[in-house]
Amino acid sequence: MLKKKWLRTAAAGIVICLFWSFLFSLGSGGTLNMIEKPLRDMVRVQTDAERQPFSEIKIIKIDNESLAQLGQFPWDRSLYAQLITMLADAGAKAIFLDIVLAEPGSDPAGDAMMAEVMEKYPNIVLPVVFNFKSRQDQPEEMETDSIDYPASTIGAADSQIGHINVMQDKDNIVRMLTLGALDKKGEMVPAVSVKLANYLLDQEQQIRWNESDGKWYRGDKQIPANSRNQVATEFYTKPREEMSLETGYDTRSFFELLSGEVPADFYMNDIVLIGPYAPGLQDEYLTPQNTTLKMYGVEIHANMVQSLAAGKFFTDTGKPVNYAIILLLTFLSLLLFERFRGGKTFIAYGILAVIFILTWIELYQLFSLFITFTYAFLAMTTAFVWSVVNHYVTERKERSRVTNIFGRFVPRTVVDEMLASGEEVTVGGQRRDISVVFVDIRGFTPMSEKLEPEQVIQVLNEYLDICTKAVFQWNGTLDKFIGDGVMAIFGAPVTLPNHPELAVRAALEMKRQSAELEERCLREIGVPVRFGVGVNSGPAVVGNIGSEALRLDYTAIGDTVNLAARLEANAKPGQILISEETLARVGDLFDTVSIGEIKVKGKEHPVLVTEVIGEAAVKARS
Structure with a gap:
């Protein structure tokens, strides 16, 4: 595999050298000399x-x-x-x-x-x-x-x-x-x-x-x-x-x-x-x-x-010397860029470009000697572009690893999007803009006292199944089950520009699907089972947290998460509460009712809370 990689790099270097050397050999260089001559004037x-x-x-x-x-x-x-x-x-x-x-x-x-x-x-x-x-x-x-x-x-x-x-x-x-x-x-x-x-x-x-x-x-x-x-x-x-x-x-x-x-x-x-x-x-x-x-x-x-x-x-170096410079700079660039990934490649390119420019200037200042600048610099830049593209293609071939890591946490549609995007999933946290949904059963404790443990587990599984399907339907990530509660993330690990809208739609889907479960529980055990939902949007640290060798938990941490949990705690049975930030992002997509400002734990000042009633009515076309 390593031998094949370097053979591919060598072949790319040969093609780049031949291409720019051929252009350099064409008479006076055409329009590219229109770039080099003003640069020489400046020096x-x-x-x-x-x-x-x-x-x-x-x-x-x-x-x-x-x-x-x-x-x-x-x-x-x-x-x-x-x-x-x-x-x-x-x-x-x-x-x-x-x-x-x-x-x-x-x-x-x-x-x-x-x-x-x-x-x-x-x-x-x-x-x-x-x-x-x-x-x-x-x-x-x-x-x-x-x-x-x-x-x-x-x-x-x-x-x-x-x-x-x-x-x-x-x-x-x-x-x-x-x-x-x-x-x-x-x-x-x-x-x-x-x-x-x-x-x-x-x-x-x-x-x-x-x-x-x-x-x-x-x-x-x-x-x-x-x-x-x-x-x-x-x-x-x-x-x-x-x-x-x-x-x-x-x-x-x-x-x-x-x-x-x-x-x-x-x-x-x-x-x-x-x-x-x-x-x-x-x-x-x-x-x-x-x-x-x-x-x-x-x-x-x-x-x-x-x-x-x-x-x-000043002496203008002959074509053989300039061909050698193009060759040297091309392969030096490829060898250097192959050692780095991501942003480091850009840094390496910048450093190499600065060194080449300074060398070009000093050769004239000290020895009155001009080497080719335009063709050598473009050869180096081409090597840089090829390396970036090659890194990208290589990383796409490794995307199966992303599936293995996140397949247990996210729906198949999200996995497919991750594969298509080619984004690299890393161990550790990344600052991301997300929406967080917390869901909890209202009346679960009274219900647990009236039912046998087997019945409690049956009702809880049905409730969790409703929440999970709703999250997956709207491309969310199921973060964790917290007793009789659920935490879901929208906008990570795959970036979703409209994640606030998807989060609210998932909450409404939970509310719709829970109606049948609520009616049956009321009929069979006399205790209604209803959901309380809190939704908040904003920045959070998202990533794999835990022991890299034993167990990792993909989750989100931050004030955005905390506020979503506080909204859920303040939600009444059947209520979907969203924050001011989420409301600002979903606009008029949903029918909402302002609850006003409420005091929540962990916040110095009251926060503005809004209840989502349902989807907004479609406006008639003019």
């Missing part, structure tokens, strides 16, 4: 101290003020040439113009000025735009449809161009920096951020593409780029953070510099990025820093430059 959030922008990186913005002063786009290219000349002559280390100049300008003189500037200053970088196919043949490929180079009239050299493609994930958030893209000739065109970062790096730390092995390097250290030449970029500023110069890149207006309000030598030995910084120019993207406020493209390039210069890259 990668940096403090203000950690994300201090480099002071050598500065932004000149083409903002609303500049547009108001210099006119709407497109500007004459002589303006760019004039500003670039001012910056280059002032000693700027590198200048990037984030304006696509793919077509000749309307004024040839402007293009000629730009061509002179490009020839004179080799540290100027202009953008190239790759137009990728909207539908890639392979999910990991980046096939090019066309490429927009600077116009030939500008005369930019190959060393003065870099692509500016900002790739968005499926949730429209920019997380990855594309280090380079292959042109039609198969030549690698680096990103402008690569070009600019190299101006900040020493010669031995230069970022380069190694064509022989198809890898990117920063110095002699390989950059962990994916198959699309992409690496996750850090963000050191939040969108529009130029409003707070204490934490953002230094950002000045194009017109401020052109007009001389800001001196050009302010940018000596700096990397300068010039680009659109106004909503109408349509160069805005969402970033992990803020998923509602967009960041301008020139800001994103500035962050990418610093990310490359700082060399802070």
Whole structure:
């Protein structure tokens, strides 16, 4: 039996591993990566101290003020040439113009000025735009449809161009920096951020593409780029953070510099990025820093430059390692969950989940390493669900034990319900909401004095038979016989939502069935035998009480039981007394008469008592 159990568990583990590993192997993981990427964003959030922008990186913005002063786009290219000349002559280390100049300008003189500037200053970088196919043949490929180079009239050299493609994930958030893209000739065109970062790096730390092995390097250290030449970029500023110069890149207006309000030598030995910084120019993207406020493209390039210069890259473990993690976590979960039952399984799952989450976070914090989270976590969760279901099925197979224990106490219908519910019956007490019925013969002592012992036993057995059948008919549990009295429970061991109603109906059934017995006793012995019944509802401790080795008594204990007994003691012959709590639950199902408040033993204050006369008359339908 034990061997079969572990074989079943092993088979479940194999199926779970294969299922989640298969989903993990499908390209980028589909919608599940839409869960994992935001989680990684949360872990990668940096403090203000950690994300201090480099002071050598500065932004000149083409903002609303500049547009108001210099006119709407497109500007004459002589303006760019004039500003670039001012910056280059002032000693700027590198200048990037984030304006696509793919077509000749309307004024040839402007293009000629730009061509002179490009020839004179080799540290100027202009953008190239790759137009990728909207539908890639392979999910990991980046096939090019066309490429927009600077116009030939500008005369930019190959060393003065870099692509500016900002790739968005499926949730429209920019997380990855594309280090380079292959042109039609198969030549690698680096990103402008690569070009600019190299101006900040020493010669031995230069970022380069190694064509022989198809890898990117920063110095002699390989950059962990994916198959699309992409690496996750850090963000050191939040969108529009130029409003707070204490934490953002230094950002000045194009017109401020052109007009001389800001001196050009302010940018000596700096990397300068010039680009659109106004909503109408349509160069805005969402970033992990803020998923509602967009960041301008020139800001994103500035962050990418610093990310490359700082060399802070995380490594995404390969598929073999992630497959092993899914396998390990699945079988570890199954072995752990098989050792626990019930609520302990949930606790074990919670502890294991917390350990995994903390491990996932610490691997990044300490080693800049990301393992798969979504698939491994879902594999663990699937193992947990399977274990819970397996425990449930196993316990249902053991339900015959419930029948053996309670078959002597409850009617067959109640036993069937217990089997169907799969509830586990335990030794000891459980707090349950129940209804308790106490029944006692009125006039039993005078009758015993007039009859022979054999006759007394005969009458008592008939009376107890009536009570037992009524209790069983309405799915109650016969707790015990107390001399000439009976105690019954409704709502335990099987939960019955309407147990107060069932208890009252059982009491009425006793009253109806006892009429014949009462008449016969009056006729034969001259002493009427009538019942007094008390019913109360509420919480009580219900369970097996006694010696586990020798004898157990399934019963209920508590104030609810005591009050039911007190009501029965106060009931007159033929009366069914119910408590205020029971009355509130049965509503208008029965005809009742208020007895008022009576003082009962064990209660500090009087209790409100009601007599049940019979079932309520059915209301006519409107």
